[in-house]
Amino acid sequence: MSTQTLAPTSKAEDWRYADQAAVAQLWPVAAEQIAVASGDSRALSIIAREGEHHAREIAIDLADYATMDLRILNAGGAYGRVAVSVRLGRGASFTLGAAQVAGAGATLEIVTTVTHTAPDAISRQLIRSVAGAGATVSYLGRVAVEQGADGTDGEQSVRAMLLDRSAQANARPELEIYADDVKCAHGCAVGELDANALFYLAQRGLPPAAAKALMLQAFVAEAFDGAQDEDQLRALAQAALEAVL
Amino acid sequence: MLTIENLHASVADKPILKGLNLTINAGEIHAIMGPNGAGKSTTGYVLGGRPGYDVTEGTATFDGQDLFALEPHERAAAGLFLGFQYPVEIPGVSNLQFLREALNSQRKARGEEPLSGGEFLKLAREKSALLKMDMEMLKRPVNVGFSGGEKKRAEMVQMGILNPKLAILDETDSGLDIDALRICGEGINAIMRAPDKAVLLITHYQRLLDYVKPDFVHVLAGGRIVKSGGPELALELEEGGYEGVAA
Ligand SMILES: Nc1ncnc2c1ncn2[C@@H]1O[C@H](COP(=O)(O)OP(=O)(O)OP(=O)(O)O)[C@@H](O)[C@H]1O
Ligand SMILES: [Mg+2]
Numbered sequence: 001m002s003t004q005t006l007a008p009t010s011k012a013e014d015w016r017y018a019d020q021a022a023v024a025q026l027w028p029v030a031a032e033q034i035a036v037a038s039g040d041s042r043a044l045s046i047i048a049r050e051g052e053h054h055a056r057e058i059a060i061d062l063a064d065y066a067t068m069d070l071r072i073l074n075a076g077g078a079y080g081r082v083a084v085s086v087r088l089g090r091g092a093s094f095t096l097g098a099a100q101v102a103g104a105g106a107t108l109e110i111v112t113t114v115t116h117t118a119p120d121a122i123s124r125q126l127i128r129s130v131a132g133a134g135a136t137v138s139y140l141g142r143v144a145v146e147q148g149a150d151g152t153d154g155e156q157s158v159r160a161m162l163l164d165r166s167a168q169a170n171a172r173p174e175l176e177i178y179a180d181d182v183k184c185a186h187g188c189a190v191g192e193l194d195a196n197a198l199f200y201l202a203q204r205g206l207p208p209a210a211a212k213a214l215m216l217q218a219f220v221a222e223a224f225d226g227a228q229d230e231d232q233l234r235a236l237a238q239a240a241l242e243a244v245l
Numbered sequence: 246m247l248t249i250e251n252l253h254a255s256v257a258d259k260p261i262l263k264g265l266n267l268t269i270n271a272g273e274i275h276a277i278m279g280p281n282g283a284g285k286s287t288t289g290y291v292l293g294g295r296p297g298y299d300v301t302e303g304t305a306t307f308d309g310q311d312l313f314a315l316e317p318h319e320r321a322a323a324g325l326f327l328g329f330q331y332p333v334e335i336p337g338v339s340n341l342q343f344l345r346e347a348l349n350s351q352r353k354a355r356g357e358e359p360l361s362g363g364e365f366l367k368l369a370r371e372k373s374a375l376l377k378m379d380m381e382m383l384k385r386p387v388n389v390g391f392s393g394g395e396k397k398r399a400e401m402v403q404m405g406i407l408n409p410k411l412a413i414l415d416e417t418d419s420g421l422d423i424d425a426l427r428i429c430g431e432g433i434n435a436i437m438r439a440p441d442k443a444v445l446l447i448t449h450y451q452r453l454l455d456y457v458k459p460d461f462v463h464v465l466a467g468g469r470i471v472k473s474g475g476p477e478l479a480l481e482l483e484e485g486g487y488e489g490v491a492a
Contacts, residue, residue, distance in 0.1 A: 199295050200333040200387075201343065202317035203326075204407065205351035211318075214346065218337025218386075 014083070017138040017170050019107040022053040022079035029083075031057040034068075038089070041067035043228045047236060049076035057083045062092035064118070071227045072098035074108050075240035083111040090118035096125040097223040099233075101240040102135035102167075109138040116149040116179075123153075128223045129160040130216055131167035132244045138170040141186075149179040156186035161193060161219055163212070163244070209245045216241050246271045246411055246443045247292075247312075252303035253468075254291045260301070261287045263468035269411070269443045276446040276454055276479060279465035280487050285447045286330050288465070289413045293327040294320055308410065321347075322354035324410030326403075328417050330447075332396040335387040340399065341369060343387055344406050351407065372405030376432045393420030401432045412437050413445045418453035430456025451483045464490050 007027035008015040015023065036042045040063075048054050054077060062068055066089065074080045086094050094114060102108045114123045129137035143154045160169035173186040193215055201211035217238055224233040247269040254262040261284045269275050279285055290298045292305060294317035305312040307323060315323060335343070349359040360368065373380045378398050388396050397417050404412055414433070418426055430453055437444045446457060454462075454476065462478040463470045464487065472478070472490050482490065 194333075194335075195296065196333045197335045199293075199317060200329065200335065201347070203293050203295075203321055204343070204347040204403065205318050205321035205354070206343075206347050207318045207350060208316075210346060210350060214338050214343060215335065218335075221337060 019079040035061045036066035038063040043069040045071040053079045055081040060086040064089040065091040075101040085113040088121035093122045099220040099223040100129040105134040112141045115144045116152040120151040133164040142174040144176040147178045154184040276459040322351040326409035328414035330415040340383040
């Protein structure tokens with residue numbers, strides 16, 4: 001029996017923040033394959049909202065000079081996981097904009113492995129997560145730059161907003177670089193809504209939930225900037241936020 | 246309209262207001278002056294209900310209601326507007342979206358019909374024009390990247406749109422250039438000079454009072470009103486400073 005058939009435990013690095021009971025039910029998770037041919041471009045939005053538990057595993061292969069724009073709204077159920085692994089060929093470009101909205105007690109996570117296999121590819125990842133009471137939001141993101149993938153340009157921007165003291169955010173960007181002339185940047189921040197801004201909005205007449213919703217909408221909307229279906233994604237995120245507040 | 250009696254308030258357990266009394270009637274314009282750190286902004290924040298500003302004693306009655314029993318957004322809906330000494334920047338939230346939601350929240354709380362998108366835009370355009378502010382500024386995020394003076398002018402546009410009964414304007418004149426000072430002064434008169442409205446101006450200088458002529462001027466020092474008078478008091482203070490008064 002291969003180990004593949006066994007559900008991973010929290011000892012596995014990529015699964016350390018997962019809801020193990022939910023994973024056991026969901027296992028095995030079939031990987032979805034996406035291949036973008038040389039010079040082609042592809043846009044995809046993944047909305048994970050329905051259902052108690054969900055897990056998706058997506059493997060993306062970007063040929064030379066291929067472009068992929070992936071947007072994720074991870075916002076439903078008690079456990080939600082979207083794992084993405086991407087291999088970039090020469091001059092390929094990968095954009096990920098992801099928002100997670102975790103209601104009370106939920107565990108949501110986005111796990112990415114972005115591998116630059118050849119020179120001059122670009123990857124941009126922007127993750128915005130919101131966690132309510134007792135919720136956990138995680139981002140595990142590995143950027144691997146293989147030997148010879150010189151001129152790689154990789155960026156990870158990870159921010160989380162905690163709505164309650166009992167909320168938790170994990171952010172673990174990771175870099176593995178075996179090439180030269182590589183530009184990789186990451187920024188992580190975990191915070192709370194700005195109390196001064198909340199008072200300002202309240203003083204103008206917005207009730208607390210509306211004031212928070214307005215600020216959180218702006219916060220997650222960054223993940224959908226420039227998406228093909230930006231308006232729809234924003235509207236879905238807004239509905240998810242309203243359900244959490 | 247507003248009666249403050251023996252108000253004591255603390256910030257971070259430090260007493261700042263120490264027995265402040267002030268009555269503002271409808272139709273009146275009051276100015277509060279006073280040295281740095283006297284508690285002027287604190288007074289505005291306490292009346293607005295800012296978290297962390299604790300009332301330890303005293304009362305404030307606004308239009309017959311116990312002001313301190315209301316949440317900040319309820320005070321706004323009751324007609325209280327606070328112009329901030331330092332307007333807050335809110336990235337990603339457009340002025341228009343925020344103001345429309347704020348206005349309609351207030352209207353809802355008062356049992357009024359919400360304004361439609363078109364009605365709201367018309368109102369916003371009208372008030373921007375009154376303050377000679379480019380409507381495009383209202384499409385930008387709240388105060389983000391606005392210059393000091395632009396922030397103050399934008400606050401007056403907000404006041405025009407929200408149309409409060411009582412405006413407490415904390416150093417609205419600071420940061421304004423000469424023309425902007427006149428425009429904002431005239432804007433305050435246009436929006437707030439009415440028999441059923443009142444204004445409390447917090448300021449350090451006579452210059453704003455040249456445009457918005459106060460009926461009463463008060464000196465706040467050490468957390469209390471230590472002297473009150475007519476418009477001439479502001480001129481006397483500009484001449485002689487606070488030394489003789491605040492002692
Ligand atoms: N968070 C805080 N902790 C401790 N002291 C505070 C805090 N906030 C304000 N204060 C103090 O309260 C006092 C009153 O401040 P306030 O801002 O009301 O003064 P002001 O009269 O508006 O002064 P200015 O003319 O400089 O604007 C000051 O001494 C200030 O240092
Ligand atoms: Mg002040």
